[in-house]
Amino acid sequence: MKKLLSVLVLFSLFSCSDENNEDLHEFVQNTKSLTYPIHDKIPELKNIDALIFTETLGRDPFATPYLSAAKDHGLLPSKCPQPNIQRKKGILESYPLDRLAMSGTVRINKTxxxxxxASGGELYHVKKGDYLGLNQGKISDVSNKKIELVELIADNTGCWQERSTQIILPSE
Incomplete structure (x- = not known):
């Protein structure tokens, strides 16, 4: 049975090869006959003088600047909030807020x-003062229905703007 089936498939494939393929041959000939202009003129490259880096010219451009050095040079505005870059980030700060959902509350020792x-199904507990989200979101209040947090959003002047955000417990 398998031999008969394979013979039928083989004959059906070869039966299609006798079709009129003149339009295909004409297309191939036309395409081969087309010529495309080749521009041999290569633009001249400008000679650029390389700058040899020495430490006397300034700080190492590949090293992270110290916060105190930036403040000394007046690079950071003094009257706007700044994130605490010394603080160790928590696990929930690697998730965007739209990937986090409030699923309830629990009271432990009056807190x-x-x-x-989280989006992977993991369950975490947070309290007032904890951080979550990608924008240094500090939890300012926890209630039975919502979590209020203040995020720091960078602007183009080096300042950080505070933005209030809420994560609401979905109604069932």
Whole structure:
């Protein structure tokens, strides 16, 4: 049975090869006959003088500048909020806020904790003062229905603007 099926498939493939393919041959001939102009004129490259780096010219451009050095040179505005870059980031600061959902609250020793479910299904507990989200979001209040946080958003002047955000417990 398999031999008969393979013979039928083989004959059906060869039966299509006798079709009129003149239009295909004409297209191939036309395409081969087309010529495209080749521009041999290569533009001249300008000679650029290389700058040899020495430490006397300034700080190492590949090293992260110290915060105190930036303040000394007046690079950071003094009257706007700045994030604490010395602080160790928590696990929930690697998730964007739209990937976090409030799933409830629990009270432990008179402290109200919010239960946060991450996009992978993991459940975490947070309280007032904890951080979450990508924009240094500090939790300012936890209630039975929502989490309020203040995020720091960078602007183009080196300042950081505070933005209030909420994560609301979805109604069932």
């Amino acid at each position: 109200l904790f919010a239960l946060i479910q």
